Amino acid sequence: xxxxxxxxxxxxxxxxxxxxxxxxxxxxxxxxxxxxxxxxxxxxxxxxxxxxxxxxxxxxxxxxxxxxxxxxxxxxxxxxxxxxxxxxxxxxxxxxxxxxxxxxxxxxxxxxxxxxxxxxxxxxxxxxxxxxxxxxxxxxxxxxxxxxxxxxxxxxxxxxxxxxxxxxxxxxxxxxxxxxxxxxxxxxxxxxxxxxxxxxxxxxxxxxxxxxxxxxxxxxxxxxxxxxxxxxxxxxxxxxxxxxxxxxxxxxxxxxxxxxxxxxxxxxxxxxxxxxxxxxxxxxxxxxxxxxxxx
Amino acid sequence: xxxxxxxxxxxxxxxxxxxxxxxxxxxxxxxxxxxxxxxxxxxxxxxxxxxxxxxxxxxxxxxxxxxxxxxxxxxxxxxxxxxxxxxxxxxxxxxxxxxxxxxxxxxxxxxxxxxxxxxxxxxxxxxxxxxxxxxxxxxxxxxxxxxxxxxxxxxxxxxxxxxxxxxxxxxxxxxxxxxxxxxxxxxxxxxxxxxxxxxxxxxxxxxxxxxxxxxxxxxxxxxxxxxxxxxxxxxxxxxxxxxxxxxxxxxxxxxxxxxxxxxxxxxxxxxxxxxxxxxxxxxxxxxxxxxxxxxxxxxxxxxxxxxxxxxxxxxxxxxxxxxxxxxxxxxxxxxxxxxxxxxxxxxxxxxxxxxxxxxxxxxxxxxxxxxxxxxxxxxxxxxxxxxxxxxxxxxxxxxxxxxxxxxxxxxxxxxxxxxxxxxxxxxxxxxxxxxxxxxx
Numbered sequence: 001x002x003x004x005x006x007x008x009x010x011x012x013x014x015x016x017x018x019x020x021x022x023x024x025x026x027x028x029x030x031x032x033x034x035x036x037x038x039x040x041x042x043x044x045x046x047x048x049x050x051x052x053x054x055x056x057x058x059x060x061x062x063x064x065x066x067x068x069x070x071x072x073x074x075x076x077x078x079x080x081x082x083x084x085x086x087x088x089x090x091x092x093x094x095x096x097x098x099x100x101x102x103x104x105x106x107x108x109x110x111x112x113x114x115x116x117x118x119x120x121x122x123x124x125x126x127x128x129x130x131x132x133x134x135x136x137x138x139x140x141x142x143x144x145x146x147x148x149x150x151x152x153x154x155x156x157x158x159x160x161x162x163x164x165x166x167x168x169x170x171x172x173x174x175x176x177x178x179x180x181x182x183x184x185x186x187x188x189x190x191x192x193x194x195x196x197x198x199x200x201x202x203x204x205x206x207x208x209x210x211x212x213x214x215x216x217x218x219x220x221x222x223x224x225x226x227x228x229x230x231x232x233x234x235x236x237x238x239x240x241x242x243x244x245x246x247x248x249x250x251x252x253x254x255x256x257x258x259x260x261x262x263x264x265x266x267x268x269x270x271x272x273x274x275x276x277x278x279x280x281x282x283x284x285x286x287x288x289x290x291x292x293x294x295x
Numbered sequence: 296x297x298x299x300x301x302x303x304x305x306x307x308x309x310x311x312x313x314x315x316x317x318x319x320x321x322x323x324x325x326x327x328x329x330x331x332x333x334x335x336x337x338x339x340x341x342x343x344x345x346x347x348x349x350x351x352x353x354x355x356x357x358x359x360x361x362x363x364x365x366x367x368x369x370x371x372x373x374x375x376x377x378x379x380x381x382x383x384x385x386x387x388x389x390x391x392x393x394x395x396x397x398x399x400x401x402x403x404x405x406x407x408x409x410x411x412x413x414x415x416x417x418x419x420x421x422x423x424x425x426x427x428x429x430x431x432x433x434x435x436x437x438x439x440x441x442x443x444x445x446x447x448x449x450x451x452x453x454x455x456x457x458x459x460x461x462x463x464x465x466x467x468x469x470x471x472x473x474x475x476x477x478x479x480x481x482x483x484x485x486x487x488x489x490x491x492x493x494x495x496x497x498x499x500x501x502x503x504x505x506x507x508x509x510x511x512x513x514x515x516x517x518x519x520x521x522x523x524x525x526x527x528x529x530x531x532x533x534x535x536x537x538x539x540x541x542x543x544x545x546x547x548x549x550x551x552x553x554x555x556x557x558x559x560x561x562x563x564x565x566x567x568x569x570x571x572x573x574x575x576x577x578x579x580x581x582x583x584x585x586x587x588x589x590x591x592x593x594x595x596x597x598x599x600x601x602x603x604x605x606x607x608x609x610x611x612x613x614x615x616x617x618x619x620x621x622x623x624x625x626x627x628x629x630x631x632x633x634x635x636x637x638x639x640x641x642x643x644x645x646x647x648x649x650x651x652x653x654x655x656x657x658x659x660x661x662x663x664x665x666x667x668x669x670x671x672x673x674x675x676x677x678x679x680x681x682x683x684x685x686x687x688x689x690x691x692x693x694x695x696x697x698x699x700x701x702x703x704x705x706x707x708x709x710x711x712x713x714x715x716x717x718x719x720x721x722x723x724x725x726x727x728x729x730x731x732x733x734x735x
Contacts, residue, residue: 094625096624099621101548124627124628124629127626128626132621133625134622134625138619138621140637154626154628155627204622208626
C-alpha cells in the first residue's frame with residue numbers, strides 16, 4: 001500500500017482539499033478498515049477455498065480477511081491498484097510468502113479438504129500442485145531442455161530418459177513453444193526473447209503437472225504481440241488447470257478471465273463474473289477503478 | 296529555458312545569457328582540474344609499475360644465475376682397493392666407501408705440485424662436499440665402474456661457483472675474499488683445459504635443503520608447500536562454502552547470526568602470527584599433531600583463509616538474483632535443491648575466485664608457520680602430511696638468513712619460483728571465472 005495510492009484514493013474518492021486528503025491518508029495508514037466483499041465469493045466444488053486469509057508484513061496488515069473460492073478449470077483475474085495486496089494474496093496460495101522474512105499469514109486455505117497453512121504441511125508437494133509464473137521471465141541460466149526437465153527431475157516424476165523426454169516435449173507443446181525451440185533445446189533458455197522466455201517458464205511450471213497455476217502479472221514485461229500469444233495460451237491451458245492471474249491490465253483481465261476479483265487496500269472489494277464486473281460493477285470503488293478514475 | 300523574456304538580472308532569476316558567461320569563464324579551470332585528476336591516477340599507476348619492475352628486475356637479476364651451476368670434469372679412478380677391498384660387491388660395502396677420498400686422489404693427481412697440507416685442503420675445497428655422494432650413486436647404479444678410470448662432471452664448491460659466475464671480485468686483496476689466489480689459479484687452469492662448465496642446475500629443483508648452497512634445492516619446500524596447500528584447499532573450501540551457504544541461505548536473521556558475521560569479518564583482520572600461536576597451543580600441544588608437518592600447517596592456514604573464503608562466497612551468493620531462487624522454489628524444489636542445482640553453480644565463479652585468492656595468500660604466508668616449527672632445517676623431502684616439512688616462503692626466509700654468498704642468488708631464485716606459482720594460481724582463477732561465467 002504505497003502512500004501514492006492512498007493519496008490518490010483520498011483525492012479521488014473523497015474529493016476534498018489536499019489538507020483533508022493528507023489527514024485521511026494518515027488515518028488510513030494507521031488503521032486501515034476492513035470492508036465487506038460484494039458479490040459471490042463461493043463457487044460449486046472449488047479447487048481452492050480461502051477462509052479469512054490475512055497477511056501481515058511485520059506490523060503492516062497487507063491482506064485483510066479475504067474469503068474467496070477458486071473454481072476448477074477457470075481463470076480468475078485479480079485486479080486493483082498497486083499495493084492492494086493482490087500479489088501478496090496470490091503468493092499465499094503456494095506459500096511463497098514463507099520466503100519473505102517477517103511475513104505472517106493467518107486463516108485457512110483449503111485444497112482437497114486440507115489446510116495448506118496447517119502445521120506439518122510440506123511446501124514441496126504443495127508447490128508441485130500449485131505452480132507459479134512470475135512477473136519477470138526467470139528461466140534458469142541453463143539449456144531450454146534443462147529448464148523444463150528440472151521440475152520432473154527433482155520430484156522424480158520420470159522413471160527413465162524416454163519418459164522425461166516426453167514430459168519435456170509435451171510441456172513445451174502445451175506452452176506453445178515447441179515449434180520455435182525444437183531445434184535448439186540445448187541452447188540456453190536465457191537466449192530466448194522475452195515472450196518465449198515467459199512461455200518457457202510456463203512450460204517449466206506445467207511440466208510438474210500442477211492443478212493450479214498462479215500468474216503474477218505474467219505479461220507486464222512483454223510487448224503486445226508476445227502478450228497476445230500468452231493470453232491465447234492461458235485460454236488453452238484453462239482446459240487442464242485452474243489459473244489465478246494477477247494483472248494490471250483491465251483489458252487483459254476482461255479478455256482471459258471468467259471471474260474477476262477486485263482488491264483495494266488489502267480488501268477484496270468485489271468478486272463476480274468478469275462480464276458483470278466490467279459492465280455493471282456493484283461497488284463504487286470497483287466502478288471508479290475500472291472506469292479509470294484512479295489506479 | 297525561459298519562456299518569458301527576462302526583464303532584469305539579479306536576485307529574482309538568472310538570465311540565461313549570464314549563466315552561459317559564468318560557465319564559460321569557469322570552463323578552463325574545470326577542464327584543467329579534470330586533466331589533473333586523470334593525471335593523478337596515471338601517476339599512481341606508473342608509480343606502481345615502477346616499483347613492480349624494480350622488484351622484478353632485482354629478483355631476476357639476483358636470481359637468474361642460481362638456475363646454472365658450475366661443474367668440474369675430473370678423471371676419477373674408481374679404485375677397487377678403496378671401494379670394495381674384498382671384492383664382494385655387497386651394496387652395503389659399496390655404499391659406505393670413502394668416495395670423497397677418490398675425488399681428493401683425483402685432484403692430487405691433477406695438481407701433483409700441491410703437497411703442503413693447507414694448500415691441499417684449499418685444493419680439495421674446489422669440489423663440493425657432495426661430490427662423493429654423486430660417485431657413490433654412480434657405483435651403486437653400475438658396479439662395473441669399479442676399477443676403471445672415468446671422466447666425471449662433479450659439482451663445484453659454492454665459492455668456486457661464485458668465482459666462475461663472476462661474483463667474486465678478483466682485484467680485492469686475498470684476505471678480503473673467500474677464494475684464495477691458489478684456488479683462482481687452479482680453477483683458471485682447469486677452465487683453460489675445458490674442464491669447467493656451467494650447466495642447468497637440476498639440483499635446485501630436485502634436492503632438498505642443505506647447508507652447502509651448491510647442494511641446496513627447493514624440492515623439499517615445493518613438496519611441503521604442495522601438501523600444505525592441497526590440504527588447506529581440501530579443508531577450507533568445503534568448510535568455507537558450507538558456512539557461507541548456511542549463513543546466506545538458511546540462517547535466520549537474528550543477534551546470533553549478526554554476532555557470527557561480525558566475528559568472521561574480524562577474523563579476517565587478525566594478525567597471522569596469532570593463528571600460528573593458536574595452532575601451536577591447540578593443534579600441536581593439545582591434539583598432539585606432529586609439529587613441522589604439512590597437516591598442522593594446513594590447519595593453521597585453513598583458519599587463516601576461512602574468513603576470506605566465507606566473505607567472498609557470501610558476496611557471490613548475494614549476487615545470485617533472487618528470481619532464480621523463486622523460480623526453483625516455485626516448481627517445488629526444496630531449499631537444498633534450489634541451492635545445489637541453481638544458486639551454487641551461479642555463485643561458483645565468485646567462490647572460486649575468493650578461494651584462489653585465499654590460497655595465494657596461504658602460499659605466501661610465513662609468520663604462522665614459524666610458530667608451528669615449519670622453520671626447522673629439514674633436508675629430507677616430505678613423503679606425507681605427517682612428515683616434517685617446510686614451505687617455499689619459509690625456505691626463502693631461511694636462505695635469506697644464511698651467510699654464504701651463494702645463498703643470495705638461491706633466495707632470489709626461490710622468490711622467482713614462488714612468484715611464478717602465484718601468477719599461475721591467479722591465472723587459473725581468471726580462467727576458471729571466465730569458463731564458469733559463460734554458463735550464466
